[in-house]
Amino acid sequence: MKLLHVIVLSAAKALGLAVVLAAPGANAQRAETFDKRVKQYVVHDAPSIRIDNVRIVDGTGAPARAGQSIVIRDGRIERIAASETLAGEAADAVIDGKGRTVVPGLVMMHEHLFFIDVLGEAPMYNSEPFAAPKAYLAFGVTTIRTAGTMHGTDDLETARMIREGKFVGPEVRVTAPFVNGPGSFAFQLRPIADPAEARRIVNFWADEGVSSYKIYQNISREVLAAAIDTAHQRGIKVTGHLCSITFREAAEMGIDNLEHGVVVASDFVADKLPDLCPPRDVPEDALLALPPDSPRMKDLIDLLVRHKVAVTSTLAVFAAGIVDWFPGPDDLLMLNHESQTSALRWLARYRGAPERRERALRLLQAEMRFERAFVAAGGTLMAGTDPTGWGGTLPGPGNHAALRLLVEAGFTPLEVIRIATLNGARYQGIDDRVGSLAEGKRADLVLVDGKPDEDIRQLGRIDLVFKDGIAYDSKKIVESLKGKVGR
Numbered sequence: 001m002k003l004l005h006v007i008v009l010s011a012a013k014a015l016g017l018a019v020v021l022a023a024p025g026a027n028a029q030r031a032e033t034f035d036k037r038v039k040q041y042v043v044h045d046a047p048s049i050r051i052d053n054v055r056i057v058d059g060t061g062a063p064a065r066a067g068q069s070i071v072i073r074d075g076r077i078e079r080i081a082a083s084e085t086l087a088g089e090a091a092d093a094v095i096d097g098k099g100r101t102v103v104p105g106l107v108m109m110h111e112h113l114f115f116i117d118v119l120g121e122a123p124m125y126n127s128e129p130f131a132a133p134k135a136y137l138a139f140g141v142t143t144i145r146t147a148g149t150m151h152g153t154d155d156l157e158t159a160r161m162i163r164e165g166k167f168v169g170p171e172v173r174v175t176a177p178f179v180n181g182p183g184s185f186a187f188q189l190r191p192i193a194d195p196a197e198a199r200r201i202v203n204f205w206a207d208e209g210v211s212s213y214k215i216y217q218n219i220s221r222e223v224l225a226a227a228i229d230t231a232h233q234r235g236i237k238v239t240g241h242l243c244s245i246t247f248r249e250a251a252e253m254g255i256d257n258l259e260h261g262v263v264v265a266s267d268f269v270a271d272k273l274p275d276l277c278p279p280r281d282v283p284e285d286a287l288l289a290l291p292p293d294s295p296r297m298k299d300l301i302d303l304l305v306r307h308k309v310a311v312t313s314t315l316a317v318f319a320a321g322i323v324d325w326f327p328g329p330d331d332l333l334m335l336n337h338e339s340q341t342s343a344l345r346w347l348a349r350y351r352g353a354p355e356r357r358e359r360a361l362r363l364l365q366a367e368m369r370f371e372r373a374f375v376a377a378g379g380t381l382m383a384g385t386d387p388t389g390w391g392g393t394l395p396g397p398g399n400h401a402a403l404r405l406l407v408e409a410g411f412t413p414l415e416v417i418r419i420a421t422l423n424g425a426r427y428q429g430i431d432d433r434v435g436s437l438a439e440g441k442r443a444d445l446v447l448v449d450g451k452p453d454e455d456i457r458q459l460g461r462i463d464l465v466f467k468d469g470i471a472y473d474s475k476k477i478v479e480s481l482k483g484k485v486g487r
């Protein structure tokens with residue numbers, strides 16, 4: 001007990017936080033059972049903690065409230081009220097939140113726990129159960145939905161190890177291995193040839209414990225229909241990064257979510273062949289050729305809204321190497337030597353090709369316009385990162401880049417925080433416990449030295465990340481990642 005208090009004090013001091021510890025309570029501290037791998041980053045795990053004089057941004061889109069206190073007890077948010085009201089509330093530790101803001105832990109929707117094997121002879125992905133989850137947590141992400149994997153068992157076991165306090169990371173909600181047809185770019189994407197096979201595989205992963213499915217680019221309508229039907233029978237939602245199927249077809253077949261947005265849609269391709277994915281340039285050219293107020297775009301948006309199909313924004317993966325500021329130099333320092341060399345080679349390829357970059361920028365802007373119009377029409381937009389493992393879009397920094405790009409797309413920082421918290425929680429049906437700051441919800445929250453609701457970039461100034469009411473030292477985790485990300 002005593003030792004832990006010393007750790008709390010010294011870690012808090014390093015963060016410039018004033019922490020007052022009350023007399024140690026009799027309750028056991030929960031992180032005591034954690035592996036030392038995790039325990040080394042725990043700043044605070046007393047059963048009750050109060051954060052005083054803090055601004056609260058609750059994730060619902062409501063403006064910040066200043067002068068608030070938040071009482072965390074046994075992993076839950078017990079009270080949120082004006083600091084005067086809660087001054088007498090007992091707590092094992094009190095943090096002075098002056099000048100700081102608490103936001104809900106981010107709920108990010110297009111995440112991955114894999115990394116490209118830079119030594120592979122052909123596209124090959126290794127699972128990344130250590131650095132990736134650490135980076136998510138350090139950057140304030142407390143819940144992720146993976147969005148497809150080559151390593152179903154690894155991801156499920158990583159989720160369990162994190163739950164049991166053996167690995168550092170957010171809550172991981174696992175999507176099954178990609179549901180795809182033949183003809184993928186990577187040999188690890190097992191092709192599914194017919195509807196019966198689709199049903200068998202979807203059922204297999206449901207039994208294993210996944211909570212989502214991701215359809216990939218090459219699939220037939222027949223197989224997609226079987227996959228959606230089986231998933232829905234199991235009460236599990238389906239998302240997709242589509243190409244062979246148009247957004248319209250998928251919406252009419254009952255898909256729940258579309259990844260990346262209209263920038264990957266094949267809907268505008270003239271004479272598109274059913275069940276076949278055109279070469280990548282073709283749908284992109286068709287999108288770029290649409291006039292700004294195209295009625296075809298409006299029709300598609302209306303259809304998606306009518307069918308309640310959510311869209312996951314993944315602007316960061318399209319902006320990496322295209323905008324000047326992302327990835328930043330500190331991001332690349334997180335990579336190990338070989339992955340860093342590989343990432344720099346990729347970046348040089350973009351940066352040395354102005355025409356390619358200009359085209360990518362136009363596509364990014366078209367996607368931003370779509371996301372604005374989709375939300376304006378009543379659609380549910382969620383935020384994701386898509387860290388594909390090439391090194392430019394990393395878990396952690398990539399999450400913050402995704403949020404900043406949504407602001408650049410024209411959403412207010414408050415809207416963006418909601419998109420990246422409550423919207424993802426609602427879609428997953430877990431908003432009774434995460435996604436916003438409310439009494440009774442899990443104490444998954446981020447203490448930021450700044451006002452991210454006024455300038456989203458200030459989200460980069462994280463002091464503490466609370467998951468289940470246990471506070472982790474963000475900077476110490478980030479420090480530990482230097483030279484460690486990649487496979």
Ligand SMILES: [Zn+2]
Nearest residue numbers: 110112147386
């Ligand atoms: Zn992805």
